[in-house]
Amino acid sequence: MSCTTGDKSCETPRRRGALSVLVLMAAIFLTLSVFSFLDSRGQVTPDQISYKDYSADDGKRIFQAYNCMGCHTIVGNGAYLGPDLTKEYNHTGPAWLEAFLPSAGSFPTAAAVRTHLISPEQLKLSGVTSFEEYLEKYPGAAERLDRRAGKVSHMPNLQFREGEVAKLIAFLKYTAAMNNEGWPPAIQAGSLETRVAKVHGTSLVAAANASVSASPEPVSASGGATAEQGEKLVTDYGCVACHATDTTQKVGPGWGDLFGSSVPLADGTTVKADQAYLAESIRNPDAQVVKGYPAGVMPPYKDLIKQEELDAMVAYLVSLSKAGK
Ligand code: HEC
Numbered sequence: 149m150s151c152t153t154g155d156k157s158c159e160t161p162r163r164r165g166a167l168s169v170l171v172l173m174a175a176i177f178l179t180l181s182v183f184s185f186l187d188s189r190g191q192v193t194p195d196q197i198s199y200k201d202y203s204a205d206d207g208k209r210i211f212q213a214y215n216c217m218g219c220h221t222i223v224g225n226g227a228y229l230g231p232d233l234t235k236e237y238n239h240t241g242p243a244w245l246e247a248f249l250p251s252a253g254s255f256p257t258a259a260a261v262r263t264h265l266i267s268p269e270q271l272k273l274s275g276v277t278s279f280e281e282y283l284e285k286y287p288g289a290a291e292r293l294d295r296r297a298g299k300v301s302h303m304p305n306l307q308f309r310e311g312e313v314a315k316l317i318a319f320l321k322y323t324a325a326m327n328n329e330g331w332p333p334a335i336q337a338g339s340l341e342t343r344v345a346k347v348h349g350t351s352l353v354a355a356a357n358a359s360v361s362a363s364p365e366p367v368s369a370s371g372g373a374t375a376e377q378g379e380k381l382v383t384d385y386g387c388v389a390c391h392a393t394d395t396t397q398k399v400g401p402g403w404g405d406l407f408g409s410s411v412p413l414a415d416g417t418t419v420k421a422d423q424a425y426l427a428e429s430i431r432n433p434d435a436q437v438v439k440g441y442p443a444g445v446m447p448p449y450k451d452l453i454k455q456e457e458l459d460a461m462v463a464y465l466v467s468l469s470k471a472g473k
């Protein structure tokens with residue numbers, strides 16, 4: 149049949165058909181949309197997760213303030229210098245993170261993790277009743293204590309303020325609880341997790357007991373700052389993650405033969421690297437930025453270190469130079 153102008157009823161069945169398909173599609177679309185929001189499909193929300201007195205939201209702010217994403221990924225976003233942190237909390241647990249984050253320049257020893265687990269509150273937060281149980285529940289912690297305890301880590305020591313570590317753990321607890329449907333995929337052969345079953349043996353526990361009393365000796369104010377103390381401090385403060393002790397460039401310039409040399413600065417001037425310059429470079433690195441290096445990368449240590457510690461580090465840097473011998 150063909151339509152002629154003025155024939156009112158001619159297109160009605162077709163139009164009706166099209167309209168009902170449209171209505172059906174719209175209904176399907178709306179239903180699916182509603183479903184996708186319902187209970188966020190069992191998804192946790194940041195306000196449901198807390199650690200100590202802090203919410204995951206508090207932690208997200210700290211995570212952003214320190215630009216952790218500049219080196220790490222969370223659910224695929226961020227950079228690849230450090231490992232992905234989405235499920236970190238489930239692997240290593242809160243006590244290991246409490247021990248690692250405040251002194252990230254090196255990996256925590258079993259003694260350090262055990263010290264956190266002395267507190268009943270930390271046992272409860274970790275959901276265990278003993279250090280041994282902790283290692284079973286968090287195989288990533290057992291693995292790291294076995295392989296990396298006390299070794300240098302390539303994460304800079306960020307010198308957090310009061311409460312910030314707990315806030316970060318709250319955030320990592322949240323990301324670990326997210327249902328990201330299997331992402332990131334499990335690491336395959338040679339992974340950290342595959343050898344874990346064998347790790348938490350008695351030897352580790354014995355080692356922890358043996359070294360529980362070992363704590364770093366404070367730098368004495370009276371005895372004078374020595375290069376040896378400085379050498380230890382540059383590891384403790386994570387400086388060596390960014391600086392080589394010879395003339396090799398890492399994130400920052402190498403320290404070898406720095407003292408006594410002429411340093412070209414980003415503003416086109418040159419400065420003699422004397423003790424005052426070295427001290428100021430540590431206290432306030434952005435005041436005089438070395439040519440060819442970015443400003444704002446090295447953290448300012450002025451409020452983080454004591455005068456004796458600064459003196460000791462400068463003494464150590466001087467000792468790395470022919471001019472200082
Ligand atoms: C300048 C880069 C950098 C920044 C910034 C940084 N990290 Fe890291 N982080 C690393 C690197 C590199 C490692 C791996 C260390 C290694 O294996 O020696 C690491 C390791 C870690 C680990 C241990 C991972 C593991 O499974 O062993 C945690 C947890 C961590 N970082 C958390 C953070 C948090 C939280 C922040 C922000 C407050 C942060 N990082 C900022 C570079 C960085």
Ligand code: HEC
Nearest residue numbers: 304385387390399400401411429433436437438441445446
């Ligand atoms: C996250 C990386 C990073 C860390 C951690 C770091 N630095 Fe730096 N440092 C740099 C960079 C980048 C520069 C060059 C830019 C500038 O001058 O600020 C630099 C510059 C310096 C200089 C001047 C070097 C020159 O050739 O004139 C000294 C001295 C120094 N750092 C010492 C330290 C000490 C000591 C620590 C630890 C207490 C430390 N740095 C921690 C990245 C870092």
